[in-house]
Amino acid sequence: MEAGITKQTRKITKRRRIKKELAAGWNKFKSILNAMDDGVCLLSGNYDIEYINPVLEREFGPVNGRKCYEYFNGGREICQWCRNNDVLAGEPVYWKWHSAKTDKTYSIHDTSVVTGKGFSRLKLFHDVTDQEYIKKILKNYQKELRSLAAELSIVEERERRSVAADIHDNIGQSLAAAKIKLGLLKQSQLPLGVTGNIDQIAMFIDEAINYTQSLITNLSLPTLNDVDFSEALEWLCNQFQERHRIPISFEKQMEIAPIKDETRVILFKCVRELLNNIVKHSNAGKARVTVGKYEITVEDDGVGFDITQLKKKFGSAGGFGLFSVRERLHHLGGHMTIKSSRGNGTLIALKAWRQ
């Protein structure tokens, strides 16, 4: 009898000690949560709020016995997206949530913990409003940059055409008129020795006319509006081939899908930049431009380059040339892919633009 009572007393003492230790542990845990900069709450499996730290209380107010969906979302029902069961089953869940009440965006880490009462959900609220805001601003800047890059192409194109037209209408016409007058002068009676000079002047004028004509050709793209776009690209390849003495083959695998004038100008300039790069950097023996319905590839068998080095140096696309090709293409809803490695040539594909 005596021994039975002693055993009972020992059991009670042990239970009290464990309870005390648990309470001490919980108090310690709570003091850590209380001091955190992030919001923290503990929820029961029944959506009761067992604890919130001062950060959350400051932002969302006192709990007053409300369930979590009432307290955080002002709802009467369990939130549709709630993963209560998954979390309690041991699967941590992360998501981003914008609170209409605080007008802040939180990154939430929802996980299960063992408390004195069994399993609870521990929810951490990390305020990412500023990060999200900066991300949004950056995205807007990027969008503006893209449309600026595209607009730049159009404006540059217009300017080049207008300079070409100016040269043609003024210098070109004056030179042509001078040549006609000189021809007439040569037919008249002239003092000895003047004819030779006239021939020389005519030769200089011819040179100037040839030079202005090639200037006009270089300045104005083939009229992209009416010429078949593939033909314009072929013309470009021929121009590069003649000027830089690199064999550039052109292949039309399929008729390119119909595109707007603006798109044509942008794609044309992108291909021209890629051909310029081949001339400038590749030391290639040959190059090829291939046209498909929604894809143009420009490849060479030159020295190639290390794309990862380029990314480190200039960001994800390379120097300004490749950067502007990428941005212009994004503006058209498409994208650029680069395959290149040292010694193995380069293949750049422009893909999936909108019309």
Ligand SMILES: Nc1ncnc2c1ncn2[C@@H]1O[C@H](COP(=O)(O)OP(=O)(O)O)[C@@H](O)[C@H]1O
């Ligand atoms: N076809 C190519 N072959 C070899 N290297 C290339 C080729 N195209 C681009 N590159 C490399 O990528 C870099 C970035 O190109 P780009 O963005 O057009 O800038 P930039 O031509 O002004 O240097 C080049 O400096 C060059 O090192």
Ligand SMILES: [Mg+2]
């Ligand atoms: Mg370049």
